[in-house]
Amino acid sequence: MTAPKSLWHMETDLPRFPSLEGDRNTDVLIIGGGLAGLLCAFQLHRAGVDCLVVEATQICGGVTGNTTAKITAQHGLIYHKLTQWMGEEGAAEYLKANQRALTEYRALCGNIDCSFEERSAYVYTLDAPQKLRKEQQALEAISCPTIWHQSTELPVPVAAALEMPNQAQFRPLEFVRAILPGLSIRENTLVRRVDDTVAYTDGGVVRAKKVVFCTHFPFIDRRGCYFMKMYQDRSYVLALEGVRPTEGMYIDESGHGLSFRSAGDLLLLGGGSHRTGKQGGGWEELRRTARRYWPQSREVAHWATQDCMTLDGAPYIGAYSPAEPNWYVATGFNKWGMTSSMAASLLLRDLLVKGTADWGHVFDPARAMKPLPLAANIVSSTVGLLTPSLRRCPHLGCALKWNPREHTWDCPCHGSRFTAEGRLLNSPAAKDWKGAPARPPRGK
Ligand SMILES: Cc1cc2nc3c(=O)[nH]c(=O)nc-3n(C[C@H](O)[C@H](O)[C@H](O)COP(=O)(O)OP(=O)(O)OC[C@H]3O[C@@H](n4cnc5c(N)ncnc54)[C@H](O)[C@@H]3O)c2cc1C
Known part of the structure; x- marks a missing residue:
């Protein structure tokens, strides 16, 4: 069963890029070619930084191609929540970052035909x-x-x-098409492992000075604890x-x-x-x-x-983990990734180019977590881990659930998804599910 196509994919054919063949050196390696990764590459390229985007499938083949593409600083009821948790200062910084993102879109879209x-x-x-x-x-x-x-x-x-x-609001893939010229991109290039600043793919090894993870859900668990x-x-x-x-x-x-x-x-x-x-x-x-x-x-x-x-409604944008000084991340957009991706690209550009940024503390991935939502999330994952099933997610071993609506195997713990045949659809799992049966359960 093939996934239904979004309106944006029906309207726009993005250009295709070759896969990585052979080893490469670059100053900044960006893993993931959704809006976050492509905007980071765009801002770094404009700042004169040598960077390479590697994408597991095709650019915008993930969430970005299926968004509803509202560009707004109004993110549900976030400001009351943030004021209570981080004070007015945190809420003000969140607002400023998203307003800045909107201003940047307004300036760029003046010259782009993207409705x-x-x-x-x-x-x-x-x-x-x-x-x-x-x-x-x-x-x-x-x-x-x-x-x-x-x-x-x-x-x-x-x-x-x-x-x-x-x-x-805009047509996101028309916008993306317009920011691609000049960017160095490799598609069908899944990063399987990153050691320090060296990334391993089936087509070759990329040696970088800095690595930015824009993979939607970060797939390296030994740092950052994003799975928690x-x-x-x-x-x-x-x-x-x-x-x-x-x-x-x-x-x-x-x-x-x-x-x-x-x-x-x-x-x-x-x-x-x-x-x-x-x-x-x-x-x-x-x-x-x-x-x-x-x-x-x-x-x-x-x-x-x-x-x-x-767990607190703000994305994680900044250093991936204190233990990896050359890794950066942009994730956790809470269904507001249009402005958040743009804010991430501006913040990460400042961090990578100037080595510091005097804004964006509200997004710090190492900030304190709210204890109750953290406990609830851990309990939820533990239930998935303890649920008896032969079909287990290759990410951390939770029991997979059959999704009869989309004919996929889905992980309730961290959201990895697989086709009925076991092909990986969504991270954080980074490989196919080998134990997959050829057919879904009977009667579904
Ligand atoms: C139904 C829905 C509606 C939404 N509507 C809005 C909206 O109106 N406004 C708004 O602001 N936000 C909206 N969002 C949120 C927004 O669309 C997302 O936050 C945003 O598109 C995420 O972009 P991304 O680049 O982080 O992820 P993605 O677009 O998923 O890109 C990540 C890429 O990384 C690649 N990747 C993963 N692992 C690897 C690896 N190991 N090696 C190489 N590549 C890898 C993937 O293949 C993927 O292409 C919506 C979300 C949903 C679910």
Whole structure:
């Protein structure tokens, strides 16, 4: 069963790049050719740094090609949460980094044909306006005005919505195509191992001075403990025609509700989310919503993808681990990787070029973790480890779950996924699952 294609992949054919054949030296090796890796390469290349991107499959073949591509500093209800955990200073720094990312997109997209459109972003609630009030107060405290609404253009009956004006949306793969010229990229080049700053692939060895891990979920566990402080959450998208597309970009505050944006004449409806390897609403939930509110609509595409979720809501961008002085990382974007990837590229460029950055402490991967979410994540992984099953993830050995919706084997601990035949689809596992049966379980 082949994975359904996103609207972006249906519209845009990106150029292809050769695989690595033979050994290479470079100043900076970037592992992973999604938006984070490509933007890092773009910023470093602009700064005159020699760098090489190696991508396991094809560039933007991961989450980036399946995003909904809203470019906004409004990330659900993050500012109240961050203010409580890191104080106003942390929330202000998070806001500034994302606003800076938006400004950078605005400047770049002025010369790129990628349907960059200024739109308002809205976070709405079905039943908890007090949560939005707290978010509004947290934003006001860091000098970011928002607009309160009792109703919206959505057919969904909202209790309240908070608008952040002057945000944006775009066609992500058209943007990516425009930043590729001049970049050195090798596709179909899986990095199997990194020792110090030497990376091993089947096609050759890359010797670098610095290594940046933009592999979505970092695949090296002996440093950084990312497997303890992250999990993956899967979401579903429908592209609908015959519906009046929304003016604004919308997200439900609950984290398990709906998301809306337009793409030309189409409406992109997102939702059905769940932790990877667990049960959730999926496309069926979205199709029920479409039938209820727009019975005349027609589905022109559907797809699914997953993102890395951190325990305090802020990404991990910076030094990979204190034990590896030449390793850097950009991960944990919590389904807000458009601005977070851009912020990561600016921050990592400063760290790599100047050797320091006077911003970005809120993203420090070595920051203290919230104890309760950390304990809950560890318990969840332990349950996966202790669950009896013959089918175990080659990453850390958790029991794999059959996903009848997408015909894949999914790991509920850290989110690795495999085809029915055992071919690796999603990291952190870094190899195919050898014990795979030729066919899925009977009756599924
Ligand atoms: C349904 C959904 C909707 C979203 N919508 C939005 C949105 O509207 N706005 C927003 O800001 N964010 C959104 N996001 C989040 C955003 O799309 C992601 O955070 C972002 O695309 C992640 O980019 P990335 O480069 O980190 O990962 P990816 O695009 O997955 O790139 C990582 C790459 O690394 C490669 N790789 C992995 N391991 C290796 C290895 N060992 N060797 C070589 N290569 C390797 C992979 O093949 C992959 O191509 C959404 C996420 C989801 C799930």
